[in-house]
Amino acid sequence: MKIRHHLSDKLLMAYSAGALPEAFSLVVATHISLCDECRARLASYDAVGGAVLEDTPDVAMSSGSLAATMKLIRERAAADVGPSPRAPEPTALGMTETVLPAPVREYVGGDIDAVRWRPLGGGVRQAILPTAKDARVRLLHIPAGVAVPDHGHRGTELTQVLRGAFRDEHDRFGPGDIEIATEDTHHTPVAEPGEDCICLAATDAPLRFNALLPRIAQPFFRI
């Protein structure tokens, strides 16, 4: 997959520093799962973290801390019976390729078949993934050729394409691409004809309408 739209340095550094809300971290981890260029850039930011750690002034450990740590290691070894219960990766088993990258599968509890979609109107469907509430993340399924109504953004919105493609007035976003939209971005994304578009989208915008208002009054991206 040829990726043209990458993560920003700011997002990579924030993810490396551990400063992103969980919902944004999921989108960043998903992009990196698909993009070796950004995986390498992240590694360089992790190296900055390593340099900061190396330069951090020591605080003496308590006496006996090494012995306590060795004890912890032995206790864990005793408690750890057999291989980890985590299921093997489907790709590692030579099975067909998955639609959702591993970090998303962990939140969905499976691949695309396990997603619990909710209709949003116009054939568009969404599934909100459970994360901490400081930002929200959802999967979007947009039928081929269907437009997402014009929407402004509050705060930052990240849209990671997993399958298909969409276009707006500015550019095209295909599989693996990420769009980083800010408050100033006003656009009308349209899923390209041919294949339905599946995206992972996160926003740190507060809810704009009360959830009890009728659906017609809700902004398109109600989450």
Add this chain to the structure above:
Amino acid sequence: MAQDADKDVQEMVAQILAVRDRRDEAAFAALFVHFAPRVKGFLMRSGASEALAEDCAQDVMATVWNKAHLFDPSRASVATWIFTIARNRRIDAIRKARRPEPEDLDWGPEPEPDQAEVMALQQDSARLVDALEKLPEKQRRLIERAYYGDLTHSEIAEETGLPLGTIKSRIRLALEKLRHAMS
């Protein structure tokens, strides 16, 4: 000075590989003496109490022992790898949040990393420590605050002023080789 730093990072790689391959307790003790007090300081600067930082630092070092097989010297220095463990512990124990991680590349046949490439990456990492120390005070403080978890993502500045290009390119090449070996 720079040569000493090079020697140090190479020695730490040798120590962690001794832990990985031979479960060498003396090598682990040397790493503990160097890193545990730094991890404790790191966590206290991130807002942990001394007692919590002590517990978490022991936990981080136990993870270093348990996950030594995941350390890849062609992709990270020992300090960088331990930083990622300490950071994750901070998110988990102090921020009580979950951190999604990218899909692992660790499965498949493990190619033995090229020694010259390992050495080059380790030297780049040592030079990065040097470069950080030489930054203007104000700029260095901002980077430290970001990594101590003291800045929100919107407060983090884009530009570090650090030479990250060579490390990135080297890791990019290592990933290409890994992809090639996996396919």
